[in-house]
Amino acid sequence: MLQPLETGKVAQIGIIVKDIEKTARDYADFLGLPMPEISETDAIEKSHATYRGKPCEARAKLAFMKVGEGIDIELIQPDEKPSTWREFLDEKGEGVHHIAFWIKDTKGKAKKLEMMGMPMVQYGEWGTGRYGYFDATETLKLVIETLESDS
């Protein structure tokens, strides 16, 4: 019982899509929710994003919809630039890319995950927090995302 993230509660189910407007509409109809707002990840000057150790200029459009207590479906439409999102779309097609967890201490958690064979592949920041994507496809059969908020 290692529990490297100190939580076992899934916060997001991340789904890569090609046309976020259309898929968000389809999910809204299916879930009985209003059409969600569509946002965009910050540019690299603000996100300080990296992908496989290099500066990451990729951006994505995002939409969130609540599907349970403390859990959202996140739709992600990547652009053409290299990212974990684009890599997944090119290799696997549209579908579930990751599950996400709210954590504290991204750096410390990254070390623990690395020791368990889940290296960080992408990192980025938003206004008041930071995310990491960890390649757990060998073990957990998907990508793990960590979310850390300062607020």
Place this chain on the structure above:
Amino acid sequence: MLQPLETGKVAQIGIIVKDIEKTARDYADFLGLPMPEISETDAIEKSHATYRGKPCEARAKLAFMKVGEGIDIELIQPDEKPSTWREFLDEKGEGVHHIAFWIKDTKGKAKKLEMMGMPMVQYGEWGTGRYGYFDATETLKLVIETLESDS
């Protein structure tokens, strides 16, 4: 706001795997849970399963782990016989196959989903309930599972 299932609450995240013993151990370590029990779907005599309209002799090994309020990760190791599980593994490899919802009236819900372009591809029963799998890959980018319990 159609909400064909009359719920928007996800109950399961279904992940297709090749080696359920190993992946269940990896998830247990990751989530900080004990190793889950591994069960098997019933044989066709009891499950009355169908796949794409024909009798379905496929079976799968299953393991469930709680990842939030009323939501489990379900690991599924299919056998070699034709099923939605096997089809996904052959076409996409290991990964998230479906999200599931607890519903009432499987037949009625199947009609609504069909009208929304999500045809039923697999059906089966367990001791006190029944499941349906619906191909929503065109719209929702994954398979939808309905779960109905008589108890």
